[in-house]
Amino acid sequence: MxxxxxxxxxxxxxxxxxxxxxxxxxxxxxxxxxxxxxxxxxxxxxxxxxxxxxxxxxxxxxxxxxxxxxxxxxxxxxxxxxxxxxxxxxxxxxxxLIATTKPTVTEPLTTLGKRKRPAQTTPAEIETKLSSYKLPSTYPxxxxxxxxxxxxxxxxxxxxxxxxxxxxxxxxxxxxxxxxxxxxxxxxxxLGPGRYEAQSKFTFPPRADLLALANDFMTTYSDLEAARARESAKRRAEPDEDGFITVTRGSKGVVKSDEAEAIKAKAKEKQDKTGLQNFYRWQMREKRREEQGALLRQFDEEKRRVTEMRQRRGGVVPER
Incomplete structure (x- = not known):
């Protein structure tokens, strides 16, 4: 060699x-x-x-x-x-050449009765589709x-x-x-001057292409919000651990998850505080005795006030 x-x-x-x-x-x-x-x-x-x-x-x-x-x-x-x-x-x-194309998503069809309609896309699938949108490159x-x-x-x-x-x-x-x-x-x-001439054209893509790309992106983003709303409504319709469904009011059936979670946490805290109260019979008797005593004291207090008002007005107080 x-x-x-x-x-x-x-x-x-x-x-x-x-x-x-x-x-x-x-x-x-x-x-x-x-x-x-x-x-x-x-x-x-x-x-x-x-x-x-x-x-x-x-x-x-x-x-x-x-x-x-x-x-x-x-x-x-x-x-x-x-x-x-x-x-x-x-x-x-x-x-x-780097070209931006709209991704094609084929939605499966599900049979419902005698008619077919596209299956609902999950938020994760729509987020993947959103990530595929890219602006055209400025280099040829x-x-x-x-x-x-x-x-x-x-x-x-x-x-x-x-x-x-x-x-x-x-x-x-x-x-x-x-x-x-x-x-x-x-x-x-x-290469050379031809590359820079092509780059100057790629720097300013057609407005129609940019508008179509922006419209497609916003349409997909609207689909993502609708899918998230469906998922949220489905979760709200599911019963909790105790088998209850929380009924709330909101704009067009939309309930803020933070507010619902706060109400649920407050109710659970109250239940924890009163969970062991009145566990024994003597505790229940004592509580009833305290409630009766409070009612009698309130009745005597109201009776005394009525007597004082009549005395001030010169009225006759009937004997007991």
């Missing part, structure tokens, strides 16, 4: 050389992508049909990788691509950090193996592949 020559394989990796064409300087650069079969520590159902790529170009898109394996290498078909984020987590990229493409990795998932294991053999054959040949050669210009991000 001559000095400075890159080996065809490094351990389990195949060193695939590609030529990056530069329109600014006019000089082409040879770049090496290291490829091997994906063998993660925790395999999943896609691992047997995936390839692990290291040191991909910073402008790589899934369209370019599909073009590389399907057209240039004439090997397998790529189903989807996972790109490694800067924090090390893998994220799926479906296009070079996504750049990767130097030395980034990616996972290309093929249709099946046979397609993955054919692609790996094609990469090994291309690495041993003296001819390097030209990156994105023959690919349409709209399938890969533009």
């Amino acid at each position: 001559s000095k400075g020559k890159v080996p065809h394989e490094v351990k389990d990796y195949v060193a695939l050389p590609v030529i990056l064409q530069s329109t600014a300087s006019g000089k082409d650069v040879k770049h090496y992508i290291y490829i091997k079969a994906s063998e993660p520590d925790v395999p999943d159902q896609d691992s047997p049909r995936s390839l692990f790529l290291v040191n991909i170009p910073v402008t790589t898109t899934d369209a370019q990788l599909r073009h590389l394996f399907t057209t240039q290498l004439s090997a397998g078909h790529v189903e989807h691509v996972h790109f490694a984020a800067q924090d090390g987590a893998l994220s799926t990229s479906s296009s070079a 493409s996504t750049f990767h950090v130097a030395g980034s990795t990616a996972i290309a998932v093929f249709l099946d294991r046979t397609s993955r193996d054919q692609s790996l053999r094609a990469c090994r054959k291309a690495a041993k040949s003296s001819k390097s592949l030209i990156w994105s050669a023959g690919l349409a210009a709209d399938k890969f991000p533009s």
Whole structure:
């Protein structure tokens, strides 16, 4: 092996050389992508049909990788691509251009009698749908950090193996592949002045798109409030531990949960204080005797007041 020559394989990796064409300087650069079969520590159902790529170009898109394996290498078909984020987590990229689309939620149908109607969505499902709404990006493409990795998932294991053999054959040949050669210009991000022109357009998205996105978000938020109200009404209709249902008044049947909880806590506290009172018979007799004594004292007091009023007025007080 001559000095400075890159080996065809490094351990389990195949060193695939590609030529990056530069329109600014006019000089082409040879770049090496290291490829091997994906063998993660925790395999999943896609691992047997995936390839692990290291040191991909910073402008790589899934369209370019599909073009590389399907057209240039004439090997397998790529189903989807996972790109490694800067924090090390893998994220799926479906296009070079970042577009915001409304999520599609298919609601199951439930049979009620002879007619079908959509099942009610839970608040958790609506919150998940709300989190999927995002404003359009102001950048026309996504750049990767130097030395980034990616996972290309093929249709099946046979397609993955054919692609790996094609990469090994291309690495041993003296001819390097030209990156994105023959690919349409709209399938890969533009660089230089073209990138900044595209960014200026992305900075000011159409008002109609923003209005539609805002309307969809507010409609989903209204659905979330309605679902929460249904859940609250359902909880209020359920009996408590003692088997009682608290009847309260409120605007359109809506009762503040804090107020209901405060009333319930106050009643429980009062019940705890009087729970052991009048437990024995002698306590009950003493309480009745005290109540009778209090009534007699009150009667004598009222009788004395009536007598004093009659004396002041000069009336005759009847003898007992």
